[in-house]
Amino acid sequence: MKIVVCIKQVPATGADKRYTDDLRLDRSSVEAIINPLDEYAIEQALRLVDSGGADAVTYLSMGPEQAAEALRRALAMGGDDAVLVTDPALAGADEWATAVVLAAALDKLAPDIALMGMASDDARGSLVPGAVAARRGLPLLSYGAELAVDDGAARIRRLSATGFDWIEAPLPVVATVTDQVGEPRYASLKGIMAAKRKPLETWSLEDIGVDAGTLRGGALTRVTDSRPPEDKPPTERIENVAAVEAATRVADWLAARKLI
Amino acid sequence: MSNDILFLAEFAVGRPARSALELATGAAELAAASGGTAVGLAYGSGATGGAAALGAHGAKHVVVLGDEDRPAITFAGAAAAAVGASAALALLAPATPNGRDLAAALVGLLDLPAFGPVRAARVVDGVVETEQATLQGSVITTARPVDGAPTPSVVLVLPNTFTPAEGGTGTAEVTTGADVGGSPFGKAKVVESHEADARVANLDEANVIVAGGRGVGGEEGFALLRDLAEVLGGAVGASRAAADAGWIAYQLQIGQTGKVVKPQLYIGAGISGAIQHKVGMQTAEHVVAINRDRDAPIGEFADLYVVGDLFQIVPALTEEIRRRKGGA
Numbered sequence: 001m002k003i004v005v006c007i008k009q010v011p012a013t014g015a016d017k018r019y020t021d022d023l024r025l026d027r028s029s030v031e032a033i034i035n036p037l038d039e040y041a042i043e044q045a046l047r048l049v050d051s052g053g054a055d056a057v058t059y060l061s062m063g064p065e066q067a068a069e070a071l072r073r074a075l076a077m078g079g080d081d082a083v084l085v086t087d088p089a090l091a092g093a094d095e096w097a098t099a100v101v102l103a104a105a106l107d108k109l110a111p112d113i114a115l116m117g118m119a120s121d122d123a124r125g126s127l128v129p130g131a132v133a134a135r136r137g138l139p140l141l142s143y144g145a146e147l148a149v150d151d152g153a154a155r156i157r158r159l160s161a162t163g164f165d166w167i168e169a170p171l172p173v174v175a176t177v178t179d180q181v182g183e184p185r186y187a188s189l190k191g192i193m194a195a196k197r198k199p200l201e202t203w204s205l206e207d208i209g210v211d212a213g214t215l216r217g218g219a220l221t222r223v224t225d226s227r228p229p230e231d232k233p234p235t236e237r238i239e240n241v242a243a244v245e246a247a248t249r250v251a252d253w254l255a256a257r258k259l260i
Numbered sequence: 261m262s263n264d265i266l267f268l269a270e271f272a273v274g275r276p277a278r279s280a281l282e283l284a285t286g287a288a289e290l291a292a293a294s295g296g297t298a299v300g301l302a303y304g305s306g307a308t309g310g311a312a313a314l315g316a317h318g319a320k321h322v323v324v325l326g327d328e329d330r331p332a333i334t335f336a337g338a339a340a341a342a343v344g345a346s347a348a349l350a351l352l353a354p355a356t357p358n359g360r361d362l363a364a365a366l367v368g369l370l371d372l373p374a375f376g377p378v379r380a381a382r383v384v385d386g387v388v389e390t391e392q393a394t395l396q397g398s399v400i401t402t403a404r405p406v407d408g409a410p411t412p413s414v415v416l417v418l419p420n421t422f423t424p425a426e427g428g429t430g431t432a433e434v435t436t437g438a439d440v441g442g443s444p445f446g447k448a449k450v451v452e453s454h455e456a457d458a459r460v461a462n463l464d465e466a467n468v469i470v471a472g473g474r475g476v477g478g479e480e481g482f483a484l485l486r487d488l489a490e491v492l493g494g495a496v497g498a499s500r501a502a503a504d505a506g507w508i509a510y511q512l513q514i515g516q517t518g519k520v521v522k523p524q525l526y527i528g529a530g531i532s533g534a535i536q537h538k539v540g541m542q543t544a545e546h547v548v549a550i551n552r553d554r555d556a557p558i559g560e561f562a563d564l565y566v567v568g569d570l571f572q573i574v575p576a577l578t579e580e581i582r583r584r585k586g587g588a
Binding site for chain 2: 103121165220259
């Protein structure tokens with residue numbers, strides 16, 4: 001039972017971001033981390049290994065060369081090896097192109113479960129997992145608050161409109177997990193040392209059999225404008241008054257905006 | 261010429277989600293600019309019976325993909341067939357877990373450009389243009405498909421981006437989608453279902469949300485918020501801390517890993533306003549925060565910030581609003 005966890009390197013939450021002349025995020029100028037929601041996928045994979053449900057964990061990332069740092073950090077948490085797909089043709093790849101590339105790399109790695117976080121911090125479309133599943137012709141088990149594996153099938157516990165469901169599919173599958181699977185472990189010093197010796201391969205588009213020409217420059221979308229959010233009026237404050245007075249003033253404020 | 265506008269119409273538990281009405285109207289607005297018509301792709305229980313009524317909100321035609329509550333991506337084969345048979349410029353999808361999954365499958369199956377979640381979408385000179393808050397809301401970007409990109413553009417749409425047209429009398433023409441057998445997505449099956457707390461409301465449908473965080477302290481505190489929500493005709497929501505503490509169902513969690521909401525009025529009590537919560541509610545039209553800490557981050561983006569004890573202020577506010585509404 002082999003798991004490949006797909007991870008993305010993203011700018012640190014709250015980091016100062018800059019843009020290149022063509023309105024793409026300048027990823028070289030900011031502190032980068034493993035996408036925080038991907039750490040839950042890593043944790044879930046490592047728990048399956050700990051419990052004997054899985055044998056091996058490989059990490060897969062697509063990104064610039066410095067994304068290897070994120071893979072090393074993941075390897076420090078646990079797992080066996082890692083693959084970075086990097087290619088000049090992938091600068092500015094959108095969700096479609098990312099899915100094409102990850103699907104091709106996963107075809108080569110052939111895991112029983114391709115596991116991902118539920119969203120990325122910097123884009124939040126959450127479209128890559130479903131698009132990867134579609135390209136690979138595999139079922140998708142998404143938004144799992146828990147992932148279990150047995151008898152050649154994977155099951156996830158997923159919130160429904162009125163409660164929760166267990167959804168099951170035969171392996172191989174593509175799956176995503178939420179932050180309810182359990183807090184990600186920290187890398188130990190021993191883990192950090194061990195990670196330096198774990199295999200990390202770098203693959204180009206050619207290595208995964210993707211013709212750069214079919215990627216249409218890495219994107220089917222383009223950003224035409226990028227600007228700061230609109231200025232909001234300054235926050236009005238009510239403080240140092242008794243609760244009843246505060247309540248009256250809030251009610252006045254709501255009434256003035258026809259909210260009550 | 262591709263100029264129709266498709267939209268995903270989610271149904272569940274026998275009726276349309278509010279997003280289905282919003283996107284019917286949104287699709288009709290875009291279709292008016294593109295010179296096409298609004299066409300719905302409906303799925304979930306109640307879709308067959310409720311499809312025609314989407315005409316009142318702007319849909320001209322609705323294709324029913326399936327009439328049962330199961331993961332939306334399992335309808336992807338039928339959806340892809342319907343999209344392939346259409347001449348559509350764009351497909352609007354709700355930015356919900358099910359909407360995203362089905363949209364994602366279409367992107368992967370048909371090689372389509374994807375946008376969102378967006379806070380605005382329009383057709384300009386025959387081209388889809390979207391507006392999105394990215395990088396935790398620090399930047400607003402406008403995006404379009406590249407020249408010659410395949411159509412339709414798939415656009416994830418945040419709740420309340422479009423306001424459902426009311427009072428319409430139109431009836432949409434309804435057809436049944438092609439049943440595509442053998443789709444790999446269909447191998448994912450619901451094997452167990454559990455009902456949760458009966459109090460779980462649908463946050464997507466609430467115009468007013470009263471949300472509580474760690475500062476609410478427990479279920480008794482949430483009872484106070486529920487009273488306020490009730491007098492305002494709204495629903496109760498929560499931060500992740502409150503859901504993790506077990507004070508409230510995860511269905512009511514707002515934020516990066518919960519729901520993204522866009523109510524007319526959001527009142528946050530005992531919520532600090534961490535970035536992970538902010539991304540779930542920052543597009544609310546009016547934000548009121550009640551917090552004991554005068555320097556909580558929510559004070560930076562609230563419209564009205566009340567510094568004080570929520571256990572006193574919330575009941576007083578409930579009472580005051582009830583009095584003004586002329587109730588007991």
